[in-house]
Amino acid sequence: MCHTGSVMSRMVPENVERLVPYSPGKPIEELERELGIKNAVKLASNENPRGPSPRAIEAMREAAAGVNRYPDAASWNLRSELAAHHGISMEEIVMGNGSNELIDLICRTYAGPSDHAVIGVPSFVCYHLGLTSANVPFDAVPLREHLFWDLPAMAAKVNERTRLLFVANPNNPTGAHVGREALTALLRDLPEHVLVVLDEAYVEFADAEDYVSALELRDLREQLIVLRTFSKAYGLAANRVGYAIGRPEVVSYLHRTRAPFNVGSIAQAAARAALKDQAHVAEYVELNRTERARVTAALTELGVRVAPSQANFVFVDFARDNKEVYDRMLRMGVIIRPMPKPVDTWLRVTIGLPEENDRFLGAARELLA
Numbered sequence: 068m069c070h071t072g073s074v075m076s077r078m079v080p081e082n083v084e085r086l087v088p089y090s091p092g093k094p095i096e097e098l099e100r101e102l103g104i105k106n107a108v109k110l111a112s113n114e115n116p117r118g119p120s121p122r123a124i125e126a127m128r129e130a131a132a133g134v135n136r137y138p139d140a141a142s143w144n145l146r147s148e149l150a151a152h153h154g155i156s157m158e159e160i161v162m163g164n165g166s167n168e169l170i171d172l173i174c175r176t177y178a179g180p181s182d183h184a185v186i187g188v189p190s191f192v193c194y195h196l197g198l199t200s201a202n203v204p205f206d207a208v209p210l211r212e213h214l215f216w217d218l219p220a221m222a223a224k225v226n227e228r229t230r231l232l233f234v235a236n237p238n239n240p241t242g243a244h245v246g247r248e249a250l251t252a253l254l255r256d257l258p259e260h261v262l263v264v265l266d267e268a269y270v271e272f273a274d275a276e277d278y279v280s281a282l283e284l285r286d287l288r289e290q291l292i293v294l295r296t297f298s299k300a301y302g303l304a305a306n307r308v309g310y311a312i313g314r315p316e317v318v319s320y321l322h323r324t325r326a327p328f329n330v331g332s333i334a335q336a337a338a339r340a341a342l343k344d345q346a347h348v349a350e351y352v353e354l355n356r357t358e359r360a361r362v363t364a365a366l367t368e369l370g371v372r373v374a375p376s377q378a379n380f381v382f383v384d385f386a387r388d389n390k391e392v393y394d395r396m397l398r399m400g401v402i403i404r405p406m407p408k409p410v411d412t413w414l415r416v417t418i419g420l421p422e423e424n425d426r427f428l429g430a431a432r433e434l435l436a
């Protein structure tokens with residue numbers, strides 16, 4: 068007799084049993100083979116479609132020869148260059164294996180099963196995963212119309228046990244941002260025992276007049292961590308480099324819980340070179356700005372609702388089962404991202420190169436015809 072299921076369920080704590088593995092989708096080559104299509108375009112993971120800076124590629128080549136040595140465990144050069152870039156000290160920066168690792172570390176460093184956290188929904192799935200993994204109870208507060216942050220409603224869920232509150236600004240998957248006024252009120256008014264995590268993975272793409280990075284509002288709150296990444300605007304997603312910024316007495320705890328060599332040497336070298344090539348970032352941000360506006364206008368003309376986006380993707384309501392939309396688009400060679408309830412008629416579409424966006428818009432026209 069096979070009792071594997073019941074044996075396995077006793078092997079891990081209940082919170083781990085509740086976790087569902089992140090589903091990244093199949094590799095593009097496999098999908099092309101299975102569906103018998105060619106030249107599929109991948110607009111599913113909010114990646115930089117132009118690629119990294121040529122300087123970063125060169126730096127990776129050079130660093131490759133030294134991989135017999137462990138990387139610099141403190142990411143000394145990268146942290147000091149980032150500190151200069153942001154006009155802060157390197158003690159205020161902790162590097163992570165992608166900002167994803169930092170989210171995970173933050174959950175288990177600052178909170179435990181007897182604490183509490185607040186997140187929004189829909190938002191980045193890794194807050195939910197990180198908190199569940201660390202067995203931290205949390206409230207998931209609905210965004211207004213499923214699209215727009217409702218910070219007062221999140222603040223209302225804070226109680227004396229609340230240690231963490233996560234806000235992605237701009238948000239994934241909706242693309243919405245929090246304006247200066249609402250962010251100021253949140254950072255100023257929350258009780259001191261709440262560590263606010265402002266995830267700014269898409270900060271470079273935000274151009275709304277009232278958008279402000281929490282880095283400009285740091286004086287309002289000691290208990291604040293700002294997350295940044297090299298995965299989006301810098302085009303280094305595969306390298307896994309992100310960082311946390313906060314007061315030394317706050318972020319230094321992450322050095323206790325992180326693994327010693329959590330960022331590889333090739334990744335560090337690439338990030339350093341990419342940071343120096345701000346012109347490459349600026350070109351992509353500009354392309355994203357014009358293409359985001361073009362894709363939004365074209366979809367609106369087709370009669371579908373597009374949420375206003377401050378990021379490198381748009382969130383689109385096809386007003387029908389999004390799995391069906393996903394499947395049909397896939398067969399037309401366009402890979403986009405359906406979202407679970409409560410937004411299961413919406414799909415997130417990364418802004419690609421102009422020709423990739425044309426492929427998506429062509430597929431959308433055919434689907435809606």
Ligand SMILES: Cc1ncc(COP(=O)(O)O)c(C=O)c1O
Pocket residue numbers: 112113164165166167168191235238239266268295296297298304307308309
């Ligand atoms: C809001 C948000 N935060 C963090 C990340 C993770 O980025 P990283 O590649 O740095 O782990 C993503 C990636 O999609 C994201 O959308």
